[in-house]
Amino acid sequence: MRFDIFTTLPAMFQGPLTESILRRAVERGLLRIEVHDLRDWATDRHRTTDDYPYGGGPGMVMKPEPIFAAVEEVVGRTPEEREGVPIILMDPAGEVLDQRLAEELARCPRLAIICGHYEGVDERARQHLVTREISIGDYVLSGGEIAAMVLVDVVGRLVPGVIDQASKSEESHTSGLLEYPQYTRPASFRGMDVPEVLLSGNHAAIARWRQEQALKRTRERRPDMAERWLRERGDEGA
Numbered sequence: 756m757r758f759d760i761f762t763t764l765p766a767m768f769q770g771p772l773t774e775s776i777l778r779r780a781v782e783r784g785l786l787r788i789e790v791h792d793l794r795d796w797a798t799d800r801h802r803t804t805d806d807y808p809y810g811g812g813p814g815m816v817m818k819p820e821p822i823f824a825a826v827e828e829v830v831g832r833t834p835e836e837r838e839g840v841p842i843i844l845m846d847p848a849g850e851v852l853d854q855r856l857a858e859e860l861a862r863c864p865r866l867a868i869i870c871g872h873y874e875g876v877d878e879r880a881r882q883h884l885v886t887r888e889i890s891i892g893d894y895v896l897s898g899g900e901i902a903a904m905v906l907v908d909v910v911g912r913l914v915p916g917v918i919d920q921a922s923k924s925e926e927s928h929t930s931g932l933l934e935y936p937q938y939t940r941p942a943s944f945r946g947m948d949v950p951e952v953l954l955s956g957n958h959a960a961i962a963r964w965r966q967e968q969a970l971k972r973t974r975e976r977r978p979d980m981a982e983r984w985l986r987e988r989g990d991e992g993a
């Protein structure tokens with residue numbers, strides 16, 4: 756899977772996308788992450804990518820010319836050439852990223868991600884170039900770079916082969932519930948003991964305990980998720 760990231764701050768991506776699981780996935784050829792400096796497509800000697808908003812008001816707005824030029828050169832000059840490649844704007848007004856959206860995007864062979872800044876991007880880019888707007892939560896960041904890193908990590912780890920399939924199947928949100936409690940050695944630590952069922956070797960009992968604990972934790976912390984999970988199973992009264 757390929758990610759093309761368009762930003763005015765390319766140095767921010769050194770580190771988060773070049774360590775741990777993502778680094779190994781890139782080295783194995785499972786992921787390709789390309790970071791493009793929007794200033795390379797600016798048309799003046801100062802490499803300007805923003806300007807004052809028409810109509811007045813605080814802040815700056817990202818200019819349309821560098822955004823259009825960069826995406827068209829890297830991804831495709833026409834909508835037909837860009838077919839099948841979501842052009843994503845990271846923006847607090849976008850749809851909120853969740854596991855189901857991540858799984859949908861992970862089925863795409865390529866994503867193009869535009870990092871918004873300041874008061875946002877010129878509306879013409881939003882209307883005539885961007886095909887999807889995504890937010891990572893109901894708050895405002897200084898720019899779209901950190902949000903883009905989150906999107907790449909969340910989606911990239913779902914690409915087959917990046918991490919073990921069994922690990923993904925039991926993670927929080929993947930099953931519709933938060934993950935059950937986890938324990939490791941020692942079995943007793945400062946008077947706190949691992950639940951006996953996990954030491955029993957009874958795999959059926961362990962599976963039941965884990966699902967019970969996952970539902971209990973989800974009810975306590977995310978009752979909305981628990982209600983949805985029970986509704987989908989037809990167990991509203993459980």
